[in-house]
Amino acid sequence: MEQERVDNLEIEILSDNWYTLKKVNFDFRKNDGNWERQSREAYDRGNGAAILLYNLEKETVILTKQFRMPTFLNGNTSGMMIEVCAGLLEKDNAEDCIRRETQEETGYEISNVEKVFEAYMSPGSVTEIVHFFIAEYHEDMKIGEGGGVDEEQEDIEVLELKFSEALIMMKDGKIKDGKTIMLLQHLQLQLILADS
Structure with missing residues (x-):
């Protein structure tokens, strides 16, 4: 002990x-x-949840693109980041949070989510634990445009990318978000989607 x-x-x-x-x-x-x-x-800042949506038939993933001021201050000249859907738990449990965030940010209404792990993202300075999820999506789950919540000043672009393209973007530095890299690599390591 x-x-x-x-x-x-x-x-x-x-x-x-x-x-x-x-x-x-x-x-x-x-x-x-x-x-x-x-x-x-x-x-x-509280704890959070993140999710990577994937489609087996199309071999695609859903990501988001939005402005992140801290990255702008640290050399990202546009401040734009490509990321998985994510949000703070607030008063929800992790699963309810990520379902809500998925609908708000991407427009997809999902029911079945799979928790794959949780992690401290910056343990030297931030208390947050992030709960990581994956979920399969289909076109009939799209019930809105997504884009985020106006009251939270969100202006989110929804991206549907080939999984192989997302992996290339990760390798060439177009995707630099830690949550996104971890979940893309999880899909790759678990052989859920092919990388070619």
Whole structure:
């Protein structure tokens, strides 16, 4: 059994304008058993869910394209990112969240979703756990245009791409979103869709 590593926790809220940024001072027990006072910042935006929709007959996937300010600030000159459908859980469980987000962002109403794993995406600075899903889609599931929710200032383009094309875009840097890369590779590794 692993011994406790954190003691004397002090948390200060630095910002709660959009999500919550906390400064955390604490004593940390190092591997050699000695205690050291440390200070970190953690960004809490809640937990999220992401999904990759795929069609076996057409060998296609549904992705989204939207503006992401943090990527713009870090050298992505257009700020546009190609991603899987995703969203914050808010008060929903992960499955209900991803069904809602799928309909809002892509226009597809899905019922059967398969959870494949969950992961911390940036554990050095962000508290969020993302729940990852896949689901098969068909044209008769499309009940709207998607594009996101106006009140959330979303302006989302829906992309239907050949799976092989999405893999090429991942390799040549057109797809740089971690969630998307993980789910595309999951489909590839599980041999759900072919890559050629």
